[in-house]
Amino acid sequence: MSTVIDRTEGDVNRSGRRDLWRSGIMDAETRYWLEMDEQYFLHQPLSTPCLDVLASSSGSRLKNLAGRSYLDFHGNNVHQAGHAHPAVIQAVREQLDTLAFSPRRYTNRPAILLAQQLAERAPGRLRKVLFAPGGTLAISMALKLARLATGKHGTISFRNSFHGASLDAISVGGEEHFREGMGPLMHGAVLVTPPDHDSHTLDAPAVARRAAKGIEDVILATGNIGALVAEPFRYTTVQVPHPVFWRSVREVCDRHGVLLIFDEIPVCLGRTGAFYACERFGVVPDIICIGKGLGGGVMPLAAMIAREDLDRSYTTSLGHFTHEKSPVAAAAALAVIRVIEEEGLMERAMEMGALLARGLEELRSRHPAIGPVRSFGLAVGAEVNSHNGTPAWEIAERVMYASLERGLSFKVSGGSVLSLMPPLTVSRDEIGQALEILNGALTAAW
Ligand SMILES: Cc1ncc(COP(=O)(O)O)c(C=O)c1O
Numbered sequence: 001m002s003t004v005i006d007r008t009e010g011d012v013n014r015s016g017r018r019d020l021w022r023s024g025i026m027d028a029e030t031r032y033w034l035e036m037d038e039q040y041f042l043h044q045p046l047s048t049p050c051l052d053v054l055a056s057s058s059g060s061r062l063k064n065l066a067g068r069s070y071l072d073f074h075g076n077n078v079h080q081a082g083h084a085h086p087a088v089i090q091a092v093r094e095q096l097d098t099l100a101f102s103p104r105r106y107t108n109r110p111a112i113l114l115a116q117q118l119a120e121r122a123p124g125r126l127r128k129v130l131f132a133p134g135g136t137l138a139i140s141m142a143l144k145l146a147r148l149a150t151g152k153h154g155t156i157s158f159r160n161s162f163h164g165a166s167l168d169a170i171s172v173g174g175e176e177h178f179r180e181g182m183g184p185l186m187h188g189a190v191l192v193t194p195p196d197h198d199s200h201t202l203d204a205p206a207v208a209r210r211a212a213k214g215i216e217d218v219i220l221a222t223g224n225i226g227a228l229v230a231e232p233f234r235y236t237t238v239q240v241p242h243p244v245f246w247r248s249v250r251e252v253c254d255r256h257g258v259l260l261i262f263d264e265i266p267v268c269l270g271r272t273g274a275f276y277a278c279e280r281f282g283v284v285p286d287i288i289c290i291g292k293g294l295g296g297g298v299m300p301l302a303a304m305i306a307r308e309d310l311d312r313s314y315t316t317s318l319g320h321f322t323h324e325k326s327p328v329a330a331a332a333a334l335a336v337i338r339v340i341e342e343e344g345l346m347e348r349a350m351e352m353g354a355l356l357a358r359g360l361e362e363l364r365s366r367h368p369a370i371g372p373v374r375s376f377g378l379a380v381g382a383e384v385n386s387h388n389g390t391p392a393w394e395i396a397e398r399v400m401y402a403s404l405e406r407g408l409s410f411k412v413s414g415g416s417v418l419s420l421m422p423p424l425t426v427s428r429d430e431i432g433q434a435l436e437i438l439n440g441a442l443t444a445a446w
Helices: 017-023 028-040 086-098 109-121 135-150 167-172 204-222 243-256 277-281 327-342 345-366 392-406 428-445
Strands: 054-058 061-064 069-072 126-132 154-158 189-192 225-230 259-263 287-290 302-307 370-376 379-384 411-413 417-420
Touching (some): 017 392, 109 126, 109 302, 109 327, 135 287, 154 167, 154 204, 204 225, 204 243, 243 259, 327 345, 345 379, 392 428
Parallel strands (some): 154 189
Antiparallel strands (some): 126 302, 379 417, 411 417
16 A cells, blocks of 8 residues: 555545445445446546445435435535535525526526625635535636736745646645646746644744745745645644644745645535634735635535735636526535534534544544544544554555444545544534444444
8 A cells, every 4th residue: 555545635545445335335225226337437546436326415414315314524525504404495596597697798696696795704804705516616817816826927826735636726725636647847846844733742833933944034035936725624633723824824925925725625614613724813815715615515616715905807817617606506605604603613513523532532532543522613534543464544444434333424534534524513412323323333444
């Protein structure tokens, strides 16, 4: 097993364990559709061949063709408001009945209102918005805007980061899994070591300042850096830098005319306890990219929110996407924002995140497989330990499949981190059920 597989974004299906899981599926109809899926889709190590065939979803749960349900603590991070929230579905239905598509050069009320709502909630001077049909494309627009605004094409981003799977996004994304075999990537994309995420030590602020200084050294040595692209914290493995890191990086960027681009695609809209994750660090970037749950898990939608004075692209198009101002996606997003605020989901994220993290700490006291637990709002990650020569990634995969068998779906990230991301609507009872399942899975997997 290569380190490329060990450290990737999600659990890959090259370990053979997915085949084993599939061979245990007895339902004939499910087997038929899984085979059809494999026949007609190109294989990809993070998706096809697939785990199961879904029939329906609602709230925290996915249901398969055979009628079994999974608690969905993964949801591809589109499920801030839970799956198929009635308010989101209703908004989409109503919009479909009136204006389903808005050709470019026309606009529509839902798209304008959504841009306004995103801008009004954004910190600092982040007031200008462009939409895109996916997060990768929002990153792409941000990279172009940074080139136009600064006249510099170089970027700094972190090793082992992920910003999407297109060629420009993998140039700034540092995960080898996505770069393997791709040949030359974007010129001027410099990868640096990510910041230390152990914020509890006494010298953490000093370490954070030194890391920011290291970034400044790269900017000075390179001379052409126009943007620094990063997640405010590494979401899938829940690695959270000290706030001093981002404040120091902000100062470095200001000193050298470098735009700070925050990729908040999976964490925006309340998961961290704030509407935008940057608020938790007290730092205002120059551009925020959001996506995933913006479309309510119903419509594909992402956005770039930029400083108003960066609105200078009068001769070059940044996005130019067919679904640039989708009224249906905007209606879904407006409903999502309403749900997040009316149902108090930001406060709930903090409460449920603390509950889940406490439960995992309790499991840690009983299961040697569990290592340090990290949480930031309702993003919760638990490191898995190696045992008697069995690598941590293998134990983590065993725990994941044993949990799936028992009805809990989540992702393994960074090779050996159990990545637990429930919807923000998750109930206390569902958190309890998930911990109970993990308890059984940890016993089975050790
Ligand atoms: C941090 C981050 N950036 C960008 C993306 C890409 O978003 P999309 O899949 O919507 O293109 C993802 C998707 O997982 C992500 O997690």
